[in-house]
Amino acid sequence: MGLSGTVVKRIKWLEDGILADGARVYTDFRPAAGQVLSVRLDDPDRRSGILPAPGPLDIVYEDLDVIVLNKAPGVSVHPGPGHFDDTLGNFLLYHYDEEGETADFHPVHRLDRGTSGLMVAAKHPHAQEVLKNQLHTDAFRRVYLAVCEGVPEPPAGVIDAPLGPRPGSLMEQMVRPDGKSARTRYGVLRRWGDRALVSLELETGRTHQIRVHMAHIGHPLTGDFLYGTEDRSLISRPALHSGYLSFLHPITKEKQQFAVPLPQDMAGLKL
Structure with missing residues (x-):
């Protein structure tokens, strides 16, 4: 089943953690042909x-x-x-309670x-681990939309600039030669006056990566109080x-893909 050691350690002590034909077995059990093995996830x-805690949730898929x-x-x-x-964690656990589910918060x-915009959370540790292993591979794809100041030239490219903390700041990141490697792909979708709507994909996942990289090339995101x-x-x-957002389902391995439009506050920037 491809379960990690962490997941196995969690379930092996449960009465219904690992079952063969409905009876409890342990991690050294070897099923015979025809037996049904079930694992609690x-x-x-x-x-x-x-x-x-109650709060608004826009559920795209569950x-x-x-x-x-x-x-x-x-x-x-x-x-x-x-x-x-x-x-989001509070709202999600309240939703699970309302639905009679025992799931905890397992963000990917x-x-x-x-x-x-779009994000996925797992409902159990196994799904979380499978999806986290897909991050920054072709199996897991995220496309961001942003409005930036000015119009980037060239209209498409890769920003390859290492990132690290800005000295003296608790929040800010900056491009620095001793930082962690960071790569962002961008493409201009359309020009909105003195601004541009751009698509962005992360090849790495650093804190504030898109915001710092766009500011680094002279096109900070509109409304960015830290970097613009x-x-x-x-x-x-x-x-x-x-x-x-697209990923391979952690259990079925089928491709899942989702898209949502720009929210009103961003769409209004083209006027």
């Missing part, structure tokens, strides 16, 4: 410590193993200082608080949206 208890969400801008993915009960990747110029009369966040 869902969470026997929640270990994340996240408090379920099954027993994964859930795909269209995250609203301004919503954090994980609880943290100042946001203990108003995050994350979006910054100001970023909107904030103008709340235009948009109250960095204009970045996860518009397309």
Whole structure:
């Protein structure tokens, strides 16, 4: 079944963790031809410590193993200082409770608080591990849409610039020769006056990678208060949206693909 050692360690102590024809067996069991082997993948208890709390969820797709969400801008993915009960994790666990599911919060990747759009969370550790192993491979694809200041030239290319923390800042990242390797592919989709709508794909997954790379080439994202110029009369966040997501289903191995349109605050920038 391709279960990791971590998952096996979690389930082998459960009464219904590993069953052969409905009877409990252990990790050294070797099934005979015709026997039915079943493994419990869902969470026997929640270990994340996240408090379920009601809140808006835009569910794009859901099954027993994964859930795909269209995250609203301004919503954090994980609880943290100042946001203990108003995050995607809180809302998702409340949704699971309402549906009678025991699943915990198993995010596969994350979006910054100001970023909107598609993200996938697993419903059990095995699905999470399988999907995380797909990250930054051809099996897992994310296409971001952004509005930037100015129009990049050339209209398509790869930004290859290492990133690391900016000294003296708790939040900012910067291009620095001793940073971690970072590559972003971009392409101009259309020109909106003095701005451009661009598509972006990450070959690596560094903190604020798209925002820093676009600022590095002289085209910061519209509304980016850290790496560009904030103008709340235009948009109250960095204009970045996860518009397309595809991956191989962790159980069936079938390709799953999803797309959502630009949110209203970004679409309004073309006017």
